Amino acid sequence: MSDLSSLALTHVAKLHAYTPGLQPTEAGWVKLNTNECPYPPSPRVAEALHEAIGPDAAALRLYPNPASTPVRAAVARLHGLTEADVCIGNGSDDILNLLIRAYCGGEAATGFTLPSYSLYPVLIGIQDGRMEAIEFDRSMRLPIDKIAASAARIFFLTSPNAPTGVGFGNAQIAQVLASFDGLLVVDEAYAPFAEESAIALLAAHPRLVVVRTLSKAFALAGIRVGYALAHPSVIEVLDRVRDSYNVNRLSQVAAVAALGDPSYYDGIIARVKATRTAAVADFAERRGWFTYPSQANFIFTEPKNARGESGAAVARSAYDFLCARQVLVRLFPSHALTASFLRISVGTDAEMRVLTDTLDAWLVRTAHNLPQ
């Protein structure tokens, strides 16, 4: 066989992998590019992991609970639901993948908005599914009529949206549910930082799926746990298509410990929101930069140089200047609505000070047209 790549399925041969944000391995970076939590997880997580591993890690001989039953119970308790309404994934990316595996393909299209989480088209491509992308305009208001008119069997809505941070209220989501016939997935990766959650709509709307993750608000991106909340008949479909041991033993232990300590997380979520408010005010009042109202743990802001100009080249210049000084943020150059912005994860107050000091230095450079 001379050409190994020709053995792959035709649609797979054309795929491009999802591009995750950079994860630098050396120390010294102010890392504000992948919306991780700047604070550690609940201290109960370390205690539970130490206990689970024990002195000789003997428990790791054994397979984990195949259905992640203790995690389902903890999630159900947290949201006032039952275990039959919950499926646990190896990160919420696993849950999104299960939804695509079960509901995408053939003639029916899979819908999502642009911009939103760029993993959706990658997963649909792996399935060789048809896509229907619904474009926002600069207002970032939810295009309810366009979603309703779409022929999608399943539609992915990120709320609060990424990378803008704009949240959609339950009145709007209920309007979508009233007019769209398919399964509506609301990806709530950032909902703990938002004003409302679509979880309140689940009881009345069997075609709604809410997806959550422990990666952002629970400070556990490294353990890969996420979950779906939905009608038991949807959960039962997801259980049919998932790997039988999709969540490892230590991740289950860490997740149960974290989910059992909501008051700790109320504290760090409040800190992130306070830092977010201060950062948005700084960009608006001191710099005159436009920032979308954020209900997430990041802000999406349109930098202006010292001459008051904005645009893709200005955003790139600010990004490169920050990156050269080990401050990592995220740039989304491939879409006209996002190319002139920076997405900045909310860090600690000290990290945000490094960010704003570095942006001040960038402004001085742009004022004098100096090389970076």
Ligand SMILES: *Cc1c(COP(=O)(O)O)cnc(C)c1O
């Ligand atoms: C971070 C993120 C995810 C992925 O979460 P994991 O649980 O880490 O896989 C899913 N959706 C959106 C919108 C995200 O921003």
